[in-house]
Amino acid sequence: MTPGRQRWLEAGVEALAEEGAVDALRIDRMVERVGLSTGSFYYHFQGMPGFKKALLAHLEEVQTAGFADLIAATPVDPGNAAHSAANLIETLAAARAGYRRPRLEAALRAWALTDPDAAHVQARIDESRLETIRAVWRQVTTDEEEVRLGALLPYVIAIGASAIMPPLSDDDLDRLYQRIISLTPPGASESETLR
Template sequence: MRITRARWLDEGLAVLASEGVDGLRIDGLAARLGVTKGSFHHHFDGAADFRRALLAHYEEQARTSLAAAIESRGGEGTRATLAWLTTLVSRDDGLRRPELDAAVRAWAYADPEARATQARIDAAAIEALQAAWRPAAETDAAARTAALVPYLVSLGAAAIVPPVDAEELRSIYELLLEAVPAEDDA
């Protein structure tokens, strides 16, 4: 059986979410995929190359999922966009992966490359949320502050052990939606 590079990376993310960075062992990943370590070496130049590729794969997924979700409703106004994001919280579409997010953040504490990746992801998420908030906020600073609220709630919800489940987080976001001004009120 031939395993693609993307399949190795997807399996790496699954292991990272369930076992943390220490679970990213070539032999363990190969066994999970039912292939030999030779398959791994066909796609990666060792463990360090795999970890770099894994971080890039995660970053691409994290950055594009939120941006695409916001862009898909961006023309409808702040409240509609945030309401849409609230509905996505309880869907299994990759927008919220608390165990994986927590694992990458834990990795970032000990690894400069993981830390730089996480910093770019955070900056992109806050920027996307700030853009969503901008029509309802008086200034860019106010839009940034408003964007930080749901983002920090999401981080806190993922940090609790076990993480806040999707339905409860959705209820929290619905409560926050009540504070979002209608665009004609802004």
């Protein structure tokens, strides 16, 4: 990717994150934000539809790759669901500044309500993130329904924390995740895990 194209895409992400709406993606505002010419914009994207398509692809990469790398680094204790959940939450809390962007999350989800391309991208982002979390739980239990629910619970809380206005604070999100840990049996056998 050329540096100019990268600058445009990063500016698009920042515009969505700061303004929380797809309306922030106007050529005149993007030109002002990036400090490059309108000609540069058209050179890289041939107009706003091309820019939005490229931005959605970029957002999908940004919203999934870093999350997957982060979760993959989480230590898992196959015999202890509560300990594994605590490790997962600790990993997420330590890296929160790099991945938790409530306004960007809300903007992309709002965009998905009105644009089929954005809806497809959002669905792939959600599925990728959920599969990443499910992979952690599969190391703890072989019960696929428990794996599914074990991934859904923290994910739905995180999405809800970004969707309410104002977005839930980091401290409140931490307390909710701690509550999840308290519901997970500490030394559960494989068949009892996540119940």
